[in-house]
Amino acid sequence: MNQVIAVKGGSLDGECRIVKGKHRFSTFQTTNYTELEVLPL
Known part of the structure; x- marks a missing residue:
């Protein structure tokens, strides 16, 4: 399962x-x- 999360900042x-x-x-x-640490919402 792939998830795509939009990032703007x-x-x-x-x-x-x-x-x-x-x-x-x-x-x-x-x-x-680049690897990032992302916390689930």
Whole structure:
């Protein structure tokens, strides 16, 4: 199950993808993924 969470704040404009239990933040550049700690709401 993949979840996509919209993220907008400051200079950030992307989305946090939860793929295979891992949180990935993307700035819509396929080669630019960074791990983030995301707490479920």
